[in-house]
Amino acid sequence: xxxxxxxxxxxxxxxxxxxxxxxxxxxxxxxxxxxxxxxxxxxxxxxxxxxxxxxxxxxxxxxxxxxxxxxxxxxxxxxxxxxxxxxxxxxxxxxxxxxxxxxxxxxxxxxxxxxxxxxxxxxxxxxxxxxxxxxxxxxxxxxxxxxxxxxxxxxxxxxxxxxxxxxxxxxxxxxxxxxxxxxxxxxxxxxxxxxxxxxxxxxxxxxxxxxxxxxxxxxxxxxxxxxxxxxxxxxxxxxxxxxxxxxxxxxxxxxxxxxxxxxxxxxxxxxxxxxxxxxxxxxxxxxxxxxxxxxxxxxxxxxxxxxxxxxxxxxxxxxxxxxxxxxxxxxxxxxxxxxxxxxxxxxxxxxxxxxxxxxxxxxxxxxxxxxxxxxxxxxxxxxxxxxxxxxxxxxxxxxxxxxxxxxxxxxxxxxxxxxxxxx
Amino acid sequence: xxxxxxxxxxxxxxxxxxxxxxxxxxxxxxxxxxxxxxxxxxxxxxxxxxxxxxxxxxxxxxxxxxxxxxxxxxxxxxxxxxxxxxxxxxxxxxxxxxxxxxxxxxxxxxxxxxxxxxxxxxxxxxxxxxxxxxxxxxxxxxxxxxxxxxxxxxxxxxxxxxxxxxxxxxxxxxxxxxxxxxxxxxxxxxxxxxxxxxxxxxxxxxxxxxxxxxxxxxxxxxxxxxxxxxxxxxxxxxxxxxxxxxxxxxxxxxxxxxxxxxxxxxxxxxxxxxxxxxxxxxxxxxxxxxxxxxxxxxxxxxxxxxxxxxxxxxxxxxxxxxxxxxxxxxxxxxxxxxxxxxxxxxxxxxxxxxxxxxxxxxxxxxxxxxxxxxxxxxxxxxxxxxxxxxxxxxxxxxxxxxxxxxxxxxxxxxxxxxxxxxxxxxxxxx
Numbered sequence: 001x002x003x004x005x006x007x008x009x010x011x012x013x014x015x016x017x018x019x020x021x022x023x024x025x026x027x028x029x030x031x032x033x034x035x036x037x038x039x040x041x042x043x044x045x046x047x048x049x050x051x052x053x054x055x056x057x058x059x060x061x062x063x064x065x066x067x068x069x070x071x072x073x074x075x076x077x078x079x080x081x082x083x084x085x086x087x088x089x090x091x092x093x094x095x096x097x098x099x100x101x102x103x104x105x106x107x108x109x110x111x112x113x114x115x116x117x118x119x120x121x122x123x124x125x126x127x128x129x130x131x132x133x134x135x136x137x138x139x140x141x142x143x144x145x146x147x148x149x150x151x152x153x154x155x156x157x158x159x160x161x162x163x164x165x166x167x168x169x170x171x172x173x174x175x176x177x178x179x180x181x182x183x184x185x186x187x188x189x190x191x192x193x194x195x196x197x198x199x200x201x202x203x204x205x206x207x208x209x210x211x212x213x214x215x216x217x218x219x220x221x222x223x224x225x226x227x228x229x230x231x232x233x234x235x236x237x238x239x240x241x242x243x244x245x246x247x248x249x250x251x252x253x254x255x256x257x258x259x260x261x262x263x264x265x266x267x268x269x270x271x272x273x274x275x276x277x278x279x280x281x282x283x284x285x286x287x288x289x290x291x292x293x294x295x296x297x298x299x300x301x302x303x304x305x306x307x308x309x310x311x312x313x314x315x316x317x318x319x320x321x322x323x324x325x326x327x328x329x330x331x332x333x334x335x336x337x338x339x340x341x342x343x344x345x346x347x348x349x350x351x352x353x354x355x356x357x358x359x360x361x362x363x364x365x366x367x368x369x370x371x372x373x374x375x376x377x378x379x380x381x382x383x384x385x386x387x388x389x390x391x392x393x394x395x396x397x398x399x400x401x402x403x404x405x406x407x408x409x410x411x412x413x414x415x416x417x418x419x420x421x422x423x
Numbered sequence: 424x425x426x427x428x429x430x431x432x433x434x435x436x437x438x439x440x441x442x443x444x445x446x447x448x449x450x451x452x453x454x455x456x457x458x459x460x461x462x463x464x465x466x467x468x469x470x471x472x473x474x475x476x477x478x479x480x481x482x483x484x485x486x487x488x489x490x491x492x493x494x495x496x497x498x499x500x501x502x503x504x505x506x507x508x509x510x511x512x513x514x515x516x517x518x519x520x521x522x523x524x525x526x527x528x529x530x531x532x533x534x535x536x537x538x539x540x541x542x543x544x545x546x547x548x549x550x551x552x553x554x555x556x557x558x559x560x561x562x563x564x565x566x567x568x569x570x571x572x573x574x575x576x577x578x579x580x581x582x583x584x585x586x587x588x589x590x591x592x593x594x595x596x597x598x599x600x601x602x603x604x605x606x607x608x609x610x611x612x613x614x615x616x617x618x619x620x621x622x623x624x625x626x627x628x629x630x631x632x633x634x635x636x637x638x639x640x641x642x643x644x645x646x647x648x649x650x651x652x653x654x655x656x657x658x659x660x661x662x663x664x665x666x667x668x669x670x671x672x673x674x675x676x677x678x679x680x681x682x683x684x685x686x687x688x689x690x691x692x693x694x695x696x697x698x699x700x701x702x703x704x705x706x707x708x709x710x711x712x713x714x715x716x717x718x719x720x721x722x723x724x725x726x727x728x729x730x731x732x733x734x735x736x737x738x739x740x741x742x743x744x745x746x747x748x749x750x751x752x753x754x755x756x757x758x759x760x761x762x763x764x765x766x767x768x769x770x771x772x773x774x775x776x777x778x779x780x781x782x783x784x785x786x787x788x789x790x791x792x793x794x795x796x797x798x799x800x801x802x803x804x805x806x807x808x809x810x811x812x813x814x815x816x817x818x819x820x821x822x823x824x825x826x827x828x829x830x831x832x833x834x835x836x837x838x839x840x841x842x843x844x845x846x847x848x849x850x851x852x853x
Contacts, residue, residue: 035494036468038471038488039490041471041472041485041488043472043473043475059451059453060453060454062457063457064457074453075453081523083447084447084448134658240444318456320452351782353772361852363783381779382805384803384805387852422626422851
């Protein structure tokens with residue numbers, strides 16, 4: 001790709017410009033019914049051009065390096081009708097974040113993947129009669145480069161890997177996963193835990209409708225909060241009136257602490273800069289329940305009149321940067337390693353993406369739920385929990401000690417008081 | 424090449440997306456993706472590669488991933504062919520300024536004093552698809568897609584959002600009538616009541632689903648369970664139900680990529696010509712949805728493998744629908760007597776292994792003594808697919824709703840169809 005030619009072209013035709021380039025290489029192995037089904041390698045590179053003409057932003061992207069000038073022209077054409085306002089792009093220097101690149105990824109080949117899949121499957125099959133129905137292990141490496149007319153030219157390399165397995169037995173199914181920046185997936189845990197949950201779920205019974213103390217696992221917490229809470233502290237949603245947290249800085253929402261940390265060492269969402277080149281940072285959103293700040297991309301920070309927090313990320317190369325959380329770390333005063341007694345313990349949820357991102361209302365089907373009563377553990381099927389996330393956050397009773405990172409969320413299991421459960 | 428089978432796909436898509444957010448054109452973008460996907464089957468094991476490389480290099484890298492051994496096999500794809508979807512009005516011939524003007528006109532229909540936020544999104548897309556495999560078949564097609572999604576947020580006693588969408592394989596002609604304007608004014612009018620609506624009752628009850636929610640039900644709760652890859656994984660409740668009665672007598676379910684709805688495609692992503700497939704006939708499960716591999720393993724017919732861009736083709740739905748029955752809407756309400764009428768969907772999720780599904784309606788009404796009563800908001804529906812299909816009662820008037828369906832990280836355009844229907848299911852708040 002001829003970046004110099006594009007830079008020369010953009011310098012003459014626009015007031016300001018930005019070129020975002022990314023190359024991803026990923027390799028994955030697919031598991032089906034206890035066997036390895038295929039190995040797949042994906043090489044994808046693409047670029048996005050953002051221009052400003054008379055304060056208006058245009059944007060075009062492609063995976064085809066030969067078309068870079070055509071793409072620049074399209075972006076300029078869109079700037080004419082655009083009402084996306086911006087006067088410049090951020091200037092930033094390159095810094096480093098610990099634990100997001102593992103050079104051992106270069107050694108991952110087909111044999112490594114076969115061996116890893118075998119370990120995960122075997123761990124599941126240690127339990128009798130289970131079917132490791134579906135799963136995958138993926139390793140990936142990416143290079144990101146951002147150049148703009150403010151003088152930014154930063155580059156970052158990162159690695160990531162993940163493992164996932166769904167295990168089925170009779171009418172019960174369960175899944176488990178692990179994700180890491182380093183090549184250190186706990187494959188035995190993924191296989192064994194998915195199998196254990198599936199086996200325990202056989203002969204599940206219905207639950208009586210009522211109010212229960214509910215323990216949500218890190219997976220369930222991540223699913224619920226990602227859809228019902230995180231959109232509310234995005235500066236973009238605050239600006240657009242799509243947030244219950246708009247105008248509520250200083251208000252109290254419970255007693256928990258929630259921090260967005262784009263620089264957390266080994267964090268799955270960590271990077272030295274966001275997808276606009278702004279240096280990432282640690283932002284306290286809720287401090288002991290009090291709303292302190294929103295996270296923000298470059299443009300919406302300007303609208304709100306605050307410093308950008310380095311949260312402008314692109315969902316794909318072809319997406320505009322938008323306000324997105326990074327590593328969201330949850331904390332609470334009281335922690336205990338024994339929080340499951342006399343509670344409904346939920347491993348994962350179905351339907352979290354149907355939560356109302358504006359009001360925070362949710363209604364979720366519990367998957368792999370267990371009712372603990374006086375030391376007895378009873379599998380539950382078709383339990384539904386519903387409520388409002390802001391009400392739920394005030395019902396936090398205690399945090400567990402089993403801290404994990406699931407996607408962006410870093411949390412232990414959390415116990416909530418008196419949650420409405422219907423059978 | 425010393426392999427059992429290989430294929431090569433080349434896909435080029437260009438997409439224009441315009442969003443009118445609270446009256447301003449924000450995030451306009453143009454995107455062109457070009458890529459190639461390669462698959463090699465060797466010793467029954469698939470090696471896959473995707474990237475912008477020569478055919479020789481791509482096949483070579485795919486072959487290097489075919490290191491294992493397995494039971495993979497494929498059936499032939501048929502004869503191949505060529506198809507160019509002709510539109511009445513090519514969207515590329517309409518100026519971008521005119522498109523923006525149309526969006527601004529639509530936005531006016533969304534406005535009211537209780538509306539706090541509006542969004543009108545325009546999308547136009549052209550997919551060029553090229554396919555070749557080791558048996559020598561060749562396929563080429565071009566299909567355009569176009570549409571507008573309208574959305575508004577209203578505030579009164581509660582904050583509520585509502586959206587409607589018009590998406591078709593078509594040209595700009597679909598905007599040359601009032602349909603999209605009617606959708607916008609409907610969103611505005613419904614929101615006026617929805618922000619004052621009550622929270623729903625909860626528990627097991629009679630539920631009348633409108634076409635849109637019924638379509639989501641048949642897609643989410645049933646359609647995914649007949650995808651043959653799930654059958655091979657042993658992760659669907661319908662695995663051993665072929666030839667058995669799985670639904671009430673008058674239930675007929677089809678998947679049909681030849682209908683010009685959003686899931687339209689002349690060929691699937693394995694080069695198989697599109698055909699209507701009968702999944703349930705008179706209540707009996709007659710067929711699963713198949714890729715060339717699952718068809719070979721389960722003695723079925725291929726034609727249902729789709730992919731997002733150059734990703735691996737997997738078993739997918741296209742336009743999936745439950746055919747209409749003979750009850751009028753009033754008869755459905757009368758039959759329900761007491762319960763709820765639920766409209767539209769905010770998406771859903773299902774577990775094909777257990778048959779449990781859960782989705783949220785956009786809004787609804789209480790049914791009291793066979794008549795519609797007060798409006799309800801934030802309402803969800805859940806239940807078990809098979810028990811619902813056994814007792815479903817079908818109304819008149821089949822209608823399709825377009826959408827995007829995600830599976831294994833790949834998103835493809837689909838449409839779901841159903842008539843209004845009556846079921847018994849769990850209702851709760853959302």
